[in-house]
Every structure is written in structure tokens, then in C-alpha cells.
Amino acid sequence: MIDPHLQHVPRLGRHPSRFRLAGTPVMTVMLGSSVTILPIVAQAPVMPPFGLLLLLSWRLLRPELWRAWIGVPLGLFDDMMSGQPIGSAMFLWTVMLIGIDAVEHRMVWRSYRQDWLIAAAAIIFCIAGGLFLARITGGGDIKLELVAPQMLWTILLFPFVVRQCARIDRWRVMA
Structure with a gap:
């Protein structure tokens, strides 16, 4: 008699869990937003907004995955993590x-x-919208020239983040 734990379990016909399908993209965006709590000291904003990058990557990679309202809860989480005025990422992402x-x-x-x-x-x-909203709510006098390198760095980092999302997506849909 063969031990049932040693038998081969076919992967064809199996489906990944609903949590894995729906929760993985949300968790990656939340982890990306959480990168801002790392203790990095800088004179100007240089860290790309990883939460935004991951949200864009998932949205452009899998358009059917989310509705537009997903920007509200994920934006709220990003606002709480980044220290932006509450509602700025919620509004801008939506x-x-x-x-x-x-x-x-x-x-x-x-x-x-x-x-x-x-x-x-x-x-x-x-x-730019986050800079404007932070400025009108009393967030200091940051000029657009200081944020331009962050914009450029984020745009150049986008293809790498999309590839990583594609790898995570292959794991997500694999049974």
C-alpha cells in the first residue's frame, strides 16, 4: 500500500484560492506603500512611490482585476503610510x-x-497632485524642480516593476 502523502497530486484541474487571486495584488500594493516607512534620510524626495507604481502595474497588466473605486482604500493606506494629507492619494489614485x-x-x-x-x-x-495638495494643506514650500528627479526615476523604474508584477501574477494564477 502506498502512503497517501507520497502520491503524486495532479495540478491540472486545480484552482488557486480566492484569497490568492484577489489578495495578492492588494497585498503587493500595500507592501509597496509600506516601503515609505523605511528609515531613509534625504534632503529631497528621491524615493519612488512604490505603492503607486504597483497599482499602475497591476492596473495596466490586468485591467479586469480592479474597478476604479479600489483607489480609495489603497490610497487611504498609502496616505497613512506616507504621511501625505489624508485623502490626497485616495483622490489622486481614483x-x-x-x-x-x-x-x-x-x-x-x-x-x-x-x-x-x-x-x-x-x-x-x-x-504633482500630491505636491499641490501637500502645499495647500501647509506641507511646506517644496518646488516642482525638487520633485522632478523623483518623477523621472519613477517613470524609468516602471518597466522593472511591471515585470515583477507579471512574475507575481504567474504565481498568483498558478494552481
Whole structure:
């Protein structure tokens, strides 16, 4: 008699858990937003917003995964982690997701370069909008020139983050 623990279990026909399918993208965005609590000291904003990068990556990689309202809870978590005024990422991320939906409905097909262009516009919108909202709520006098390197670094980092999301996505849907 063969021990049941040593038998081969076929992977065909098995499905991943619902938590794995739905929770993995949310958890990665939350982990990306949590990177801001690392003890890094800098004179100017140099750290890319990893939560935003992961949200964009998941949205452009898997458009059917989330609705536009997901920007509200994930933005709230990002606001709490980053120290931005509460509601800034909630508002900016939701508007960004609605804008991406509007652009996608007008496009017949999308290529990798178009995804990168969409992500670049979204990154510039969210970082500049976060700077504006922080400034009007008394967050200091940070000029756009100080944030421009962060924008550029974030845009250049986007392809790497999309590849990592694709790897995580392969694991996520694998049974």
C-alpha cells in the first residue's frame, strides 16, 4: 500500500484560492506603500512611490482585476503610510484610475510603449497632485524642480516593476 502523502497530486484541474487571486495584488500594493516607512534620510524626495507604481502595474497588466473605486482604500493606506494629507492619494489614485479607464475605452489596441506613456502621465499627475495638495494643506514650500528627479526615476523604474508584477501574477494564477 502506498502512503497517501507520497502520491503524486495532479495540478491540472486545480484552482488557486480566492484569497490568492484577489489578495495578492492588494497585498503587493500595500507592501509597496509600506516601503515609505523605511528609515531613509534625504534632503529631497528621491524615493519612488512604490505603492503607486504597483497599482499602475497591476492596473495596466490586468485591467479586469480592479474597478476604479479600489483607489480609495489603497490610497487611504498609502496616505497613512506616507504621511501625505489624508485623502490626497485616495483622490489622486481614483482620478488616475478613472482616467486610465477613459483612455482604454478609446484605444483599439495597446502596446508596451503606450502602457509606459500612460504610466508616465499617471505618475506625473499623481506626484504633482500630491505636491499641490501637500502645499495647500501647509506641507511646506517644496518646488516642482525638487520633485522632478523623483518623477523621472519613477517613470524609468516602471518597466522593472511591471515585470515583477507579471512574475507575481504567474504565481498568483498558478494552481
